[in-house]
Amino acid sequence: MNRVLLTARSMIRRSLLLQTLTRNITISSSSSSSSAIVRPPSETILLEHSRYYFLSNRYFSSSSSSSSVADQKKESKEENKSSVISNDAKVAKAAVSSYWGVSRPSLTKEDGTEWPWNCFMPWETYRADLSIDLNKHHVPKTFLDKFAYRTVKILRIPTDIFFQRRYGCRAMMLETVAAVPGMVGGMLLHLRSLRRFQQSGGWIKALLEEAENERMHLMTMVELVKPKWYERALVLTVQGVFFNAFFVLYVLSPKLAHRIVGYLEEEAIHSYTEYLKDIESGAIENVPAPAIAIDYWRLPKDATLKDVVIVIRADEAHHRDVNHFASDIHFQGKELREAPAPLGYH
Numbered sequence: 001m002n003r004v005l006l007t008a009r010s011m012i013r014r015s016l017l018l019q020t021l022t023r024n025i026t027i028s029s030s031s032s033s034s035s036a037i038v039r040p041p042s043e044t045i046l047l048e049h050s051r052y053y054f055l056s057n058r059y060f061s062s063s064s065s066s067s068s069v070a071d072q073k074k075e076s077k078e079e080n081k082s083s084v085i086s087n088d089a090k091v092a093k094a095a096v097s098s099y100w101g102v103s104r105p106s107l108t109k110e111d112g113t114e115w116p117w118n119c120f121m122p123w124e125t126y127r128a129d130l131s132i133d134l135n136k137h138h139v140p141k142t143f144l145d146k147f148a149y150r151t152v153k154i155l156r157i158p159t160d161i162f163f164q165r166r167y168g169c170r171a172m173m174l175e176t177v178a179a180v181p182g183m184v185g186g187m188l189l190h191l192r193s194l195r196r197f198q199q200s201g202g203w204i205k206a207l208l209e210e211a212e213n214e215r216m217h218l219m220t221m222v223e224l225v226k227p228k229w230y231e232r233a234l235v236l237t238v239q240g241v242f243f244n245a246f247f248v249l250y251v252l253s254p255k256l257a258h259r260i261v262g263y264l265e266e267e268a269i270h271s272y273t274e275y276l277k278d279i280e281s282g283a284i285e286n287v288p289a290p291a292i293a294i295d296y297w298r299l300p301k302d303a304t305l306k307d308v309v310i311v312i313r314a315d316e317a318h319h320r321d322v323n324h325f326a327s328d329i330h331f332q333g334k335e336l337r338e339a340p341a342p343l344g345y346h
């Protein structure tokens with residue numbers, strides 16, 4: 001009896017999956033351009049995220065065919081059918097996922113190769129804005145600003161002593177810290193939103209985006225520098241202290257917390273600039289960029305470490321601006337939700 005029920009349930013689910021795939025293909029086909037990387041419109045992204053396992057597998061493909069839309073639909077439908085079968089075959093190997101139907105469909109890159117990452121999706125990739133002003137600086141005027149600035153300058157002393165000019169190792173270790181403030185701030189704003197029944201103005205997502213972006217910096221750096229056991233131990237200790245200290249600080253004074261992060265980002269820009277100098281002088285080998293970095297920042301296939309450092313430094317400049325901006329909002333006696341959050345700003 002149970003077997004009959006399971007078989008019937010499986011058939012109904014398969015039928016629903018195929019119907020929805022067909023509907024999504026229509027959306028993707030009508031929005032595709034001729035040669036560029038195809039990103040789904042925002043409505044489609046929402047659809048993707050909310051109904052994840054109904055995804056089409058054609059989001060990141062390029063289309064230069066002159067065939068009609070109807071032909072493309074037919075072709076896509078056939079491809080998706082085979083994709084469903086191939087995914088089902090994969091899922092069949094992982095029996096637990098198969099039952100719940102939450103397997104990730106296969107995605108393709110613009111060159112037709114399979115999307116290799118589970119940790120980020122094609123629509124989360126971007127080209128870094130390298131035009132950002134790297135020299136912008138918030139001049140500390142108030143007591144809190146000066147306190148934040150001095151705190152960061154003091155924190156830099158042991159960092160300089162410990163790492164000296166080992167910028168690869170330094171970047172990797174500091175990224176383990178850099179990804180904490182966005183997560184803490186986002187989490188606390190999330191809880192506040194729940195407590196007060198209020199929207200956050202997009203700031204929860206903006207801060208969590210920052211944390212994710214910083215974590216991707218770490219995932220990139222760790223491909224280049226393998227942490228030693230004592231460095232792992234140091235990360236463990238620093239994370240334990242820093243997470244709790246920043247949590248308390250953000251509860252007590254979000255404007256000071258954001259200001260400190262703003263100055264930390266200014267220091268990060270400085271560190272990556274020094275890193276670049278050593279790469280350019282030959283002191284650090286300009287090795288090929290890790291594959292994860294090439295896909296995340298949409299870098300050319302022959303990109304190098306120098307290209308990676310340049311895009312990470314641009315990200316840090318964006319984080320600097322977001323955090324100083326957030327602090328300024330608080331300094332003006334307002335809450336973050338009163339100013340639209342800079343979503344997707346990196």
Ligand SMILES: [Fe+2]
Nearest residue numbers: 175178214217
């Ligand atoms: Fe970073």
Ligand SMILES: [Fe+2]
Nearest residue numbers: 178265316319
């Ligand atoms: Fe940063």
